[in-house]
Amino acid sequence: MSQLNNQKDYKKNAKSYQPKPNYVINCIKAFFVGGAICLIGQCLQVFFIHFFDFTEKTAGNPTTATLILIAALLTGFGIYDKIGQFAGAGSLVPVTGFANSITSAALEHKSEGIVLGIATNLFKLAGAVIVFGVVSAAILGVIRLFLNNLLG
């Protein structure tokens, strides 16, 4: 019983020693880095529309692919993790964060081999994104289709 209390006390005491995140500065960093990544994306999109045969609707595909390539290379050089430490959600939320999670998980397990290390761990973190995306899209898709059929 006393041990339990000690554990509770420990959690309470430790909390006051943990560094408090500086909410405002973290948000400003996330805003500028995240905004900058989206700005680069917008420039790429305009570039693909003007110099290649892409429309506004399809230009998102080469833009995403280019951003993913850049993010994968930056992860390989170890630069993206430094950006991530600085920017927090600013580099996590854009699609580049998705590419970073895939590449870094694969790199981390490289020593276990190409098949058992790289290939099986590629989706270690990104798997959650795909699972929840597909499940929510399926549920919402069925509901919307049902309503569409119902209302004619």
Add this chain to the structure above:
Amino acid sequence: MIFLYAFVVGGLICVVGQLLLDLFKLSPAHVIVSFVVAGAVLDAFGLYDKLIEFAGAGATVPITSFGHSLLHGAMAEGKAHGYIGIAMGTFKLTSAGITSAILFGFIVALIFKPKG
């Protein structure tokens, strides 16, 4: 002007993510998963397309657009083929993103050495 909107909207979406990290103590994985689900929900109500029209890459680059494209592809095929179309179309629009992420992630992991 679209460049400014892309910067501001993209930045604001990241600020929401940062607040979820700091205030609600969610892990990065939970933040990304909630954003994907949020993107699909916004698309279900037809709101995400309006955001893309307004902000361009500010709405298509954040991971919320992944959920939006999944549902969008599913609905496009669903309208043409019924309920099985939902399974046929889910990955139709996100194919470029997922393929390039797997391909480039694999190649980079082959070439580079892990850091740190």
